[in-house]
Every structure is written in structure tokens, then in C-alpha cells.
Amino acid sequence: MAAYNGAAYIEHQLRSILEELHTGDEVVVVDDASRDETVAIVERIDDPRVRLIRQQANRGYVRTFESAILAANGEILLLADQDDEWIQGRRALLVAAAQEGGVAASNLVLLGSDKPLRSPLTGRPWILRASRSGHRVRNELRMLAGDMPYFGCAMALRRDMVARVAPFPDFLTESHDLWIATVGNRGGFMRHVEAPTIRRRVHDSNASTPRPRGLIHVLKSRWMLMKAYVEAGRRVR
Template identity: 65%
Template sequence: MSDGARVSVCMATYNGSRYVRHQLLSILAELEPDDEVVVVDDASTDDTVAVVEGVGDPRVRVHVQPVNGGYVRAFESALQRASGDVLLLADQDDEWVPGRRAALVAAVRHAGVAASNLVVLGTGEPLRSPWSGRPWRLHSRASGHRLRNELRILAGDAPYFGCAMAIRRDALALVLPFPAFLDESHDLWIATLANRGRLLRHVDEATVRRRLHDANASSAQPRGIRPALRSRILLLRALGEAGRRLRASRSRATR
């Protein structure tokens, strides 16, 4: 039964021909006839674009970047091109869990951004925290724990993954454009903004099966000291930019 929302799935691809067809088929099985999949290919050097086009579904639209600009800008472009009421992010190499669309559409009816859990494809197990080694999960009861959520983000111990996120259209004006300094962790930017703006809702169930392989753009493993320090500085800048945008939005609303 239709829920009345038109969904846009926003995917960035780059040299993903090995897994992208499987992912697209798992997505399309979830979608309604009026939904769309917006794929932005980041100048792949393999046959990713041909594989995507070969799926042969009119709901899939492909836009090819002339030069490689990185996955953050590819996702930004996909979000900008989307026309749906609810925008679901998707990586090129995972698998959607049946019921994902319904769960996330329901969640964003009460929030601007929803973030669900995920499990590992093949095992069904959650990822493990890179610091404690315990199962890495979001809990719906902690959706409004803004300080705790932000501290977890800054510490690198918050399992916010873009592939498990949804954005309601009226929140997109805050999310976009991505900050110019953002060259990684677009998902943590979205989570930071939504958390600070009281727009974030956690979804207890896992809606994605994440494929782990040596070419994943994000890793659950701790990084070296220098990359980790750079990442923390980037996230502090993101926190500041989120505050600036939210203040500007409130100011416009009171005029």
C-alpha cells in the first residue's frame, strides 16, 4: 500500500561494476512506481555506467561527472538532482533489507533526518565499535540525546552511515550545499546538523546489509593519529557550520 510519499534514492558510483547491479535490484524491489533512483557516477574508468543502464528500469536516472570529484561531491550532486519528498542515500555495493523504504519514510514523518542501523552482508551481525569492540548500534530512545550524540560523533564512535539515512525534503535546504571544506564524512555532516537542530530520529531496525571489502569508502577501523586528528578538526568545523545555518534559518523564519 502506498504511503503517499515519493521517494528519491540518491547513489554515488565509482568503479562499482562488480556489485552495483545487485544493489540496484535490491533497491528497485522496494520502490513504488513513481519513485526514482538518481545515480551520479564520479567518472568511473570501468563499465559501471553500462551496468547501471543495463538494469533497464525507467526509474533509474544516471548522470556522469566529467571529472572525478570524490564521493562527497557525487552524493551532493545526487541530492541536488533528486525530486522526491523523501531522499534515501545508498552506496553502490550494499543490499537493502526488505521494508527499508517503509521504515525510513515513516521515521522522517516525525523528523527531518532518519538514521537506521545496519548489519554485515553475509553474517547479519552488527558492525563493532572501533573503540569498545561492542555491537555498534543506534537506539531510538537516544534520538534526542543531543550532547551525547555529538560527543560520540566527535569521538569517532557514532555509527551514522549515509547508506542508512533518509532526509525529508524540507530539511534539504539546511543540509545543502555541503560545506566547501567537506571532503569526507558527508554522513557525519548530515548527522551533526540534524542532531544540533533537533531534527534527528534513530531507527532501531537494520535497513541495510553492508558489504565489507577492501574498497569501502568508509571504514569501521580506527585510523592513524594524523588522519584521525584531521577528521576531528573537520567535524568541529562542521559543528560550527551547523550552528550558523540553524541560526540563519531561525532568523529568516522570524522575519
């Protein structure tokens, strides 16, 4: 988990995570120099499975997730945002899918309604299909079009994938989740889990937002994804 000024929701999220985990599991929380009570709240949670790492300088969510991935010890790594809610059964579903393929991505629903997100392009429910896990080129093209619902909060990695995704490329300034998905699709490691495993909380401080972005920003992000595709090809050979 990458945390930054998450005092409002982080305890609720951690409680939902800890209910799912087993005795030998861990939650690695990397705090990105928060200026609120985030660290104090995490420290008050009395559970030996929670491991807090404090960064002295703010590095942004991409590099903070990178730090969390590199610090984790588990055989299967499940990514988590600081403000969502895990759905019962998430651990088992993502562990099984990641063990099989290497990279797993599930669907998610909105906290409060349990409805799926809607595609920003089509307006239809934004859903991953298990039968399309192996559609490597199609999945990449849909990512470039901005119509592929890969969210880091709904993803998992097998231990041997860490060396392929990390360190993150220097040019990666956003969308760590799309970078991980690119590695997964490029190497044929991706597995889609149709069941939702996360209730996503949408609020003004989300790192990723459904609000439209300017044309220049969109073009820059697409160029970054194309570079990510080339870099992923080098790493999965």
C-alpha cells in the first residue's frame, strides 16, 4: 500500500485487508511523507502483520508503490490503495489467478452501490472478461484507447514478476498499474478475474480520477504507454 494523507479512510481499508489475510501474511504500508495523521493511525493498529515504512521526502504515488513492491516479502503481492474496501474472498481469488499466470487483475465495484464503473468511452459497464485474458494485443490497444479497466488496487503479482516490473522505468510518472498490466499482457502472464474484489471509494483526492483530462495530458500518457510496451518487450524476453 502506498499511503499519503490518508487519515480519513486508511484505518477502514486496513481493517478490511486484515480480515482477509492469513497469519503469515503482511501488509507493507509505505507512507509518502504524509502531513496528516496517517502514520499515527497506522501505528495504532495493533496487528503484527502491519509493517510501516516511512519515506522522509514525498516521492509521489508511482515511486511509493515501487518501494512497497520491492519491500514486500510475500510469494504473491496484492496491491492496495489507502481508501478502498476489500471484498470477502479477494485474497483467494487473486492468489489463485496470480499463481497461475503471474499477473492478475480483477473487476471492482463502487463503494456504496456495488455497481461497476462505466467506460469513459462507451458508457457501458467497465468489466474485465476472463476469456480475454490472453488477448494480448487487443488488451494493449484498448489500454492505448483508454478503455481497459486495469486498476492497481485490483491487481496482484507473483514473486517472479517483481524482477520484470521493478524497478519501474524512469519515464513512468503515472499509471503504475498500466505498466504492470503491459508487462503482464506483453509476456502472456495476465489473468482476468471476473468477480469484483474491491469496493472503490471515489472522492476528490483519488490519485486516479474519472474526470476528463486535457488533450496534451492524454497524448503524453499515450506516448508513455507506447514506451512502456517497448520496455516491457525487453523485460519479458
